[in-house]
Amino acid sequence: MNETVVSYLSQAPGYALLVEKLSEFFGFDAEGFVTFLIFALVCFVVVNVMSAIGGLGTYAERKISADLQMRQGPNRVGPFGILQFLADGVKMLGKEDILPAQADRFLFLIAPLMCMVGVFASLAVVPFSSGLTLTNLNIGVFYLIGVSSLVGVGIFLGGYAANSKWSMLGGMRGASQIISYEVPVTLSILAIVLMTGSLSFNVITDAQGGLPHQWYIFHNPFTFIAFFVLFIGALAETNRAPFDLPEAESELVSGYHTEFSGMRFAFFALAEYVEVFVVCGVVAALFLGGYKVPFDLGNGELIAKTFPAIHPMLAKQIGNVLQLKAFILKTLALYYVVIWIRWTLPRLRVDSLMVLCWKYLTPIALFNLVGCAVWLWAFEGKSMWAMIFKSGVAAAGGHH
Amino acid sequence: MFLKIMFILAATMTLGGAFLTAYTKNLMHACVYLLVSLFGVAGLYATLGADFLAATQLVVYAGGVVILMLFAIMLTGGIQNFVNKFGLDKVPSMGNGKTYTIAGLSMIITAFIIMKVLAPIFKTNVQGELPAFASTVEEIGVLLVTDHVLAFEISSILLLGALVGAAVISRPRRGK
Amino acid sequence: MISLTSYLIISFCLFIAGMTVMIARKNIIAMLLGIELILNAAAINFVAYTRFVNQNLDGHVMSLFIIVIAAAEAAVGLAIVIRFFQIKETIHIDDATELQS
Missing domain, CATH: 1.20.120.1200 (NADH-ubiquinone/plastoquinone oxidoreductase chain 6, subunit NuoJ)
Structure with missing residues (x-):
């Protein structure tokens, strides 16, 4: 049985009581029903919060780009224009849903949904905190890679179905880019899996510490490079600038979603922004310590020890809130970097994109993988700070 | 259920x-x-x-x-042509x-x-208690490098061959 | 109740569908789709027998190899299809009548 949000909440004192009451009420064992109810509730909350974050992503993008270009950005709707995304959403809902006459009807209808399904299914394993992980699959990393590849199919079909030349070119570019960059991304994720010996996000995060020198990014030189390979590859996989060739405005009107209007277009946009969030979260979990809080405040033991008056479960909840904050903070910092890069760097050409992937990133990622294996074998998995500290102590001892 | x-x-x-x-x-x-x-x-x-x-x-x-x-x-x-060469x-x-x-x-x-x-098989379909689900990742990993190591290596060579072969076959021929 | 038989029937139907695709279609890519279905039918059988008959994981490893081989087959097969298209400008199976191009 995998660890889930239900198994975390079942430690709470109210849980057993609830199950008992409901069992009396219905006349059968309500354990499964309560499990289903909690899952449904948490999934509902996570999906809605993620949609809001995706919407706020568009706002953040416009605001940050305005900031970088010394403009004001959206500032009419709500305080600082923060409700702009809601206004945009209402506008999108009100628009006519155009179906081009030449389009492949069936594929045109399911292509945006495929993107959405791929992104939102990958939320199931994102480790928001040690308690609030929807499910801690023991193959979490692998599952995420597999499910998020649906996005590539969705983009490709969206480009094909519209039956327009811009869309076609955008879809072809998108699919080729996504399947090419999957190679370096997977290889650099494998380096971390090698260090930890597990495919579960929670195990990987728990193997790191709260402070920067305990993170995997500073574990050894190879993981330091792997972080940048993964980040560049993630930018390309989510079609963000400077790799936004599938939707390059100056060449292909707007790429694979040229012909989509109304909510279908909004689905594509939402899928893209949520995918950026998911990818940033994954990078944070793999390399930046994920939900880890400094000095192990996250598991609640220290809080419970300092304030013996409060219930241990409450201490755990406080720890979980801290963990959630740490995770969101790291993810949003990366999100900011993604938007920053988008408004700073010019777009690549198609051939230089492929050259970057196959001639630079893939060999570097392979080299990193071998390097990590050698490091594990040679230094028994110790981080370089531990070794520097040890040699420093030895040198200081030698002077006496 | x-x-x-x-x-x-x-x-x-x-x-x-x-x-x-x-x-x-x-x-x-x-x-x-x-x-x-x-x-x-x-x-x-x-x-x-x-x-x-x-x-x-x-x-x-x-x-x-x-x-x-x-x-x-x-x-x-x-x-699309609808007649063959005859x-x-x-x-x-x-x-x-x-x-x-x-x-x-x-x-x-x-x-x-x-x-x-x-x-x-349909007739003699008797089964006892099935074992509970367990993680198979570690066991498959161990099996791949112990019992099935030869097949594993051969499949890696097969993949390399497929990679090179696909690249060679689909490459446009020179002078044509 | 879910038993070995139900999995065998599913795999049987999948195999039949794959064979039908392979026989009825004259497009090489459509025939490759049929091959994928057939390979998956075989893989389901391996995993089902692992679950219900003997509990060691050899069947899983075999299915893993089937997936690997299916991927390699798809890559090489599609490369051949694209090459064939470059020469003949068609991918109809009845046009593939000569050994030499």
Whole structure:
């Protein structure tokens, strides 16, 4: 049985009581029903919060780009224009849903949904905190890679179905880019899996510490490079600038979603922004310590020890809130970097994109993988700070 | 209960996708239905407790094979001539009534043969308590480098050969 | 109840569908789709027998190899299809009548 949000909440004192009451009420064992109810509730909350974050992503993008270009950005709707995304959403809902006459009807209808399904299914394993992980699959990393590849199919079909030349070119570019960059991304994720010996996000995060020198990014030189390979590859996989060739405005009107209007277009946009969030979260979990809080405040033991008056479960909840904050903070910092890069760097050409992937990133990622294996074998998995500290102590001892 | 619902869902996806793959006249749609069917197979693996295999199925098929197929369809679509080099009418590329009739008849024969083979299994279908689901990742990893290490190495050579071979074959020939 | 038989029937139907696709279609890519279905039918059988008959994981490893081989087959097969299209400008199976191009 995998660890889930239900198994975390079942430690709470109210849980057993609830199950008992409901069992009396219905006349059968309500354990499964309560499990289903909690899952449904948490999934509902996570999906809605993620949609809001995706919407706020568009706002953040416009605001940050305005900031970088010394403009004001959206500032009419709500305080600082923060409700702009809601206004945009209402506008999108009100628009006519155009179906081009030449389009492949069936594929045109399911292509945006495929993107959405791929992104939102990958939320199931994102480790928001040690308690609030929807499910801690023991193959979490692998599952995420597999499910998020649906996005590539969705983009490709969206480009094909519209039956327009811009869309076609955008879809072809998108699919080729996504399947090419999957190679370096997977290889650099494998380096971390090698260090930890597990495919579960929670195990990987728990193997790191709260402070920067305990993170995997500073574990050894190879993981330091792997972080940048993964980040560049993630930018390309989510079609963000400077790799936004599938939707390059100056060449292909707007790429694979040229012909989509109304909510279908909004689905594509939402899928893209949520995918950026998911990818940033994954990078944070793999390399930046994920939900880890400094000095192990996250598991609640220290809080419970300092304030013996409060219930241990409450201490755990406080720890979980801290963990959630740490995770969101790291993810949003990366999100900011993604938007920053988008408004700073010019777009690549198609051939230089492929050259970057196959001639630079893939060999570097392979080299990193071998390097990590050698490091594990040679230094028994110790981080370089531990070794520097040890040699420093030895040198200081030698002077006496 | 939950397992049953999952099984029925996955089986419906698998069989429905497979049936529509055989039924539809549009190659692009056939590819999408194949993707549905393969996702259903991943679901069946999950109901059988093969978590690693289910994820592998998603990664390899959804991410690799289906996109590759779609690419090949895009690169080879377009030109359609309906007569062969002798000037005779060709069978349409997605089949017509005649080919489906032939396929149906041969399938009935094959089905009878397979049913004959499977019948003793259906009759002697006794099973005790099934073991609980456990993580298979570690065990598969150990098996791959102990019992099946030769097959593992051979498959890696096969993949290298496929990689080089595909690159060599599909490369445009010089001077042409 | 979910038993070995139900999985065998599913795999049987998948195999039949794949064979039908292979016989009825004249497009090489459509035939490759049929091959994928057939290979998946075989893989389901391996995993089902692992679950219900003997509990060691050899069947899983075999299915893993089937997936690997299916991927390699798809890559090489599609490369051949694209090459064939470059030479003949068609991917109809009845046009593939010569050994030499």
